[in-house]
Amino acid sequence: MDVDHHDLGKEFPALSGAIDVLSRDNPLFARLYSSYNQVTDTIEDIENRNMPIDDYTFESMKMHRVKLKDFLYNLMLAFDSGRKSVSG
Numbered sequence: 001m002d003v004d005h006h007d008l009g010k011e012f013p014a015l016s017g018a019i020d021v022l023s024r025d026n027p028l029f030a031r032l033y034s035s036y037n038q039v040t041d042t043i044e045d046i047e048n049r050n051m052p053i054d055d056y057t058f059e060s061m062k063m064h065r066v067k068l069k070d071f072l073y074n075l076m077l078a079f080d081s082g083r084k085s086v087s088g
Helices: 013-025 027-049 055-087
Strands: none
Touching: 013 027, 013 055, 027 055
């Protein structure tokens, strides 16, 4: 099975600098980013190994990842916007 990897740096290359800084300097971002990576690894492991799991649990995991990704994306955008307004 061909599994897509949901790495935030690859999905949002223009925000990779924000990911680096926020991961290092923002405890909330770092904690949520770690959670995002953990749930992504679990989902990808299930998909790669074709492990049995009920649909509700698997879809709930995916929805949790989407919510984390959305929140992280908004934090990255806010950080990047603030950085541009200070330098610009």
